Amino acid sequence: MQNFNELNYFLTLARAGSFVKAGQLLGISSPALSHSMKNLETRLNLRLLNRTTRNVSLTEAGQQLFEQLSPLYQAINNEVDALNDFLRTPSGLIRINAPAVAAEAVLYPKLKPILNQYPKIRLEIVVDNRWTDIVKEGFNMGVRLGNDVAKEMIAVPISEPLKMALVASPNYLAQHGSPKNIDDLQQHRLIGAKLSAAHGTEMQWEFKDKKELMMFTPKSQFSINNHLRLQAVSDGLSIAWVAHMSVADAIRSGQLVELLPEYAMTYDPLYLYYPSRCGHSNVFKLIVDALKVKAA
Numbered sequence: 001m002q003n004f005n006e007l008n009y010f011l012t013l014a015r016a017g018s019f020v021k022a023g024q025l026l027g028i029s030s031p032a033l034s035h036s037m038k039n040l041e042t043r044l045n046l047r048l049l050n051r052t053t054r055n056v057s058l059t060e061a062g063q064q065l066f067e068q069l070s071p072l073y074q075a076i077n078n079e080v081d082a083l084n085d086f087l088r089t090p091s092g093l094i095r096i097n098a099p100a101v102a103a104e105a106v107l108y109p110k111l112k113p114i115l116n117q118y119p120k121i122r123l124e125i126v127v128d129n130r131w132t133d134i135v136k137e138g139f140n141m142g143v144r145l146g147n148d149v150a151k152e153m154i155a156v157p158i159s160e161p162l163k164m165a166l167v168a169s170p171n172y173l174a175q176h177g178s179p180k181n182i183d184d185l186q187q188h189r190l191i192g193a194k195l196s197a198a199h200g201t202e203m204q205w206e207f208k209d210k211k212e213l214m215m216f217t218p219k220s221q222f223s224i225n226n227h228l229r230l231q232a233v234s235d236g237l238s239i240a241w242v243a244h245m246s247v248a249d250a251i252r253s254g255q256l257v258e259l260l261p262e263y264a265m266t267y268d269p270l271y272l273y274y275p276s277r278c279g280h281s282n283v284f285k286l287i288v289d290a291l292k293v294k295a296a
Contacts, residue, residue: 081281091120098143146268171236189238192220
């Protein structure tokens, strides 16, 4: 019979990448966790971890064990969470992985009323602009552009088609003028973004000229991949290419000006996706229902 506590400790340590962080998550000391992992390796007669003074990584055997155990433990957690259906007041933790635009313009506005209404619900949104394996990394749900997700996942639209917009502040335009076409952007100050620290190139901007796709690589004066990009635009620093839903109110109020709307690109909607297993908790179902686009 396996020691399931040790296996749970191993999964937490593999995700955290350090004994200190994993110990804090588990509520045990780093030496106690290290001792538990040595016992597990001794019993299996396999080395699972490569240890350094600061970090820990998985051996090939450890990686295989992690990939096999993660979905099984997630399934167990899902079934235990489903017991919340017996409670009158929904409670429990939901973890969602989502890109910044989804978190700021869709998830928070739609889920804020849920948090106000049900104080026992705990919601954790991890903003990540790269593609993430939500099962492997312990998320209940993820959000991505388009519904092209793995076949074992269910995809639910949570936004209208995602239209992009070039925007600048009136102050910036008063000083630098407005671009007349896409090529004119080369002469302007631009705010760019990278998908992640590991992704070293600027994210390309995409436009539509009638039916032709136009790619533009900004030479950014300032690059950042979170909500401060919108603050920088409002402060008059530069022009940015952002999701229209993120700036719709600012455009209506005149705080920002949309530029070259005739070239605006429109993508598929944002989709919520999650494993197609049964036994989802009432909290899970509540979150999905709040996020999905309602039929007209």
